[in-house]
Amino acid sequence: MAQHLFEALHNLPPEWVVVILSALPISEVRGGIPAGMIMGLPLYQILPLAIVSNVVSVIPVVLGFNWVAECLADKPLLGQLITRLIRRARAKEEMVNKHGVWAVTLFVAIPLPVTGAWTGSVVAAVFGMRFWRVLFCLTVGVLIASTIVTSLTVAGVHIFSALAAVP
Numbered sequence: 186m187a188q189h190l191f192e193a194l195h196n197l198p199p200e201w202v203v204v205i206l207s208a209l210p211i212s213e214v215r216g217g218i219p220a221g222m223i224m225g226l227p228l229y230q231i232l233p234l235a236i237v238s239n240v241v242s243v244i245p246v247v248l249g250f251n252w253v254a255e256c257l258a259d260k261p262l263l264g265q266l267i268t269r270l271i272r273r274a275r276a277k278e279e280m281v282n283k284h285g286v287w288a289v290t291l292f293v294a295i296p297l298p299v300t301g302a303w304t305g306s307v308v309a310a311v312f313g314m315r316f317w318r319v320l321f322c323l324t325v326g327v328l329i330a331s332t333i334v335t336s337l338t339v340a341g342v343h344i345f346s347a348l349a350a351v352p
Contacts, residue, residue, distance in 0.1 A: 199224035200234055207235040208242035210303040214331045215296045219338045232331060239327050240320070243306040247319050250310035273304075274311040281312055286322045289314070293326025296334050302327050 194202045199221060207217030214235045221231035254271065257263040280288045286309070293305040302323050309319040 199226050200230065203231055203234045204238040207238040210301075213296075213301045213303065214239050214327060214334055215301070218331060218334045222338055222342070228335065232335070236324075236327055236331055239302050240324050243302045243323060244320070246303065246306040247310055247316060247323075250307055251313075270307055271311055273299075274308045277308050278312070281308065286314055286318050289319065290322040290326040290329075293323055294329035294333070296330045301330065 194205065197205070202224060203217045203221040203226065205217075206212045206220050207214050209216070217235040217238070218231055221235065222228075254267045257267050277288065277292065280292075284291070289305045289309050292300055292308065293302050305323055305326060306319070309323075
């Protein structure tokens, strides 16, 4: 699957690659920012594209997840997937009850697998959080995650360059 994605993105302009990777649930800004840097785009272009596409891509999830979940609940395969997503979101209930929407911000801000704006938006939808508050927290979380990813990518590039320069 990764090979097909790479082939599909290969002929697109670098800006589109950043937007698409940042909007996808698996990669989000964790994939979009490093890809943009590898493709030679300046950070002042990469960051707005990655951040906006990541946040905008999850708005339908926040607004429509519960409706879609109800419609698909009785379908064999999709119903199981939805049930699993809801169960995963409900596992965060203690954290959400304790910290409220800031739990969503923290959850989105940590750039690790199975965290990010997509999962955070499912958690927010399952718990019925208010849209504008959720959008604010998702945006702050994506900004923090983007800062972390950018810092780690720049550091990695510098370390790799230094190691490559050693004879």
